[in-house]
Amino acid sequence: MSPYFLNSKILSQQLSSQTTKDKLPEKYGPFYFDQPVDHFSSDTTTFKHRYWANTDAYTAGGPVILYNAGEVAADERSFYVINSSMAELARELNGIVIVMEHRFYGESMPALNYSAKSLATLNTKQALADIASFITDLKLPNLDIELPSAPETKYIVYGGSYSGNLAAWMRQKYPQIVFAAIPSSAPVQMSYNFYQYFDPIRRYGPDHCIQAIHSVITYVDHILFSSLQHPISALKNKFGAADLEHNDDFAERKLNQ
Incomplete structure (x- = not known):
């Protein structure tokens, strides 16, 4: 198991207690992005996709480090925008760090219930398209200068475990907009009984x-x-x-x- 994954687990435990006494400054979010419920349908219905962003260190030419929180409500992991290896890297590279919630977790609900019909859009293909949509269409409300589109702005997708799978698959499926991926402890080979x-x-x-x-x-x-x-x-x-x-x-x- 990688040191990054272990550190992330420790940090997650620390943040669990941190959120009970501290509150992430409002300038980092949460923000909401109008995300298509189904990227592969003619239906134009959208849902409010929750995310957080730290643009404090950004200067022209800096990268965007994008992290999908995976299969959990992202409230605790929102603190990663200020306290994580991703935040450190963003500061070093004069970049931006974004934590996005996974669809159907936390407040990022494409449907009002968890019926089989609603959950039809809870799959990897849609989740990857969500990340791609963030990269191509997101306008950060806490950034007062124009952020060039990818690939001029280099996007680095981070993740651990399932979230790491998404990072690796993003680099494979969308290489034209994903400059690099940093997947940790990511079992990228799908298996029904793993x-x-x-x-x-x-x-x-x-x-x-x-x-x-x-x-x-x-x-x-x-x-x-x-x-x-x-x-x-x-x-x-x-x-x-x-x-x-x-x-x-x-x-x-x-x-x-």
Whole structure:
């Protein structure tokens, strides 16, 4: 795992507590961009796409560092515009740093609900087009000089994990407007059942920890694959998931307890 990703995780934890006592200055946002709900339809309906921007260090010729917050409401990550490796790089290069929220997270809602019909536009193709739209059409309200369009202005797309995937795919799909991408811990090869993600833990983790994980998995599988409803219900209840009807939903659930 890269140092950037680890630092981002630590910073995210710090910012979680920071947001309870501090507020990002209003000059950095949030701002709202009229984003097409469907980039690949004749329908011209738009939604308010939320973002933050730090233009303090910008001088003519500087780059724009663009970060899509990925699969989370971007409120905490909005602080990255002033406190992150991206913000440091922007200061060094006399550039701009932008944090944009991912569609269907936080306040960036293309629809009023999460129905299957609404979620049809929650996909990678649309998310990449969102980033491209930011690059080509966004006018920053907190920048008092004209920002040349790409490729004259160099856009560097940042990201970690899924957000890193988006960064890498942006450079591949839109090389004419994306100068560079910095993806961290980004599993760019799509896979339906990506069990390889856990291989480094299985191979390099402490033996006693790996044995404990195996024991827990074996125990849980033994219960879930049985036909005895009481032990299954008791197991789900122990993890605060008694409301989940299907066992595979329980097995895939990310638990916060």
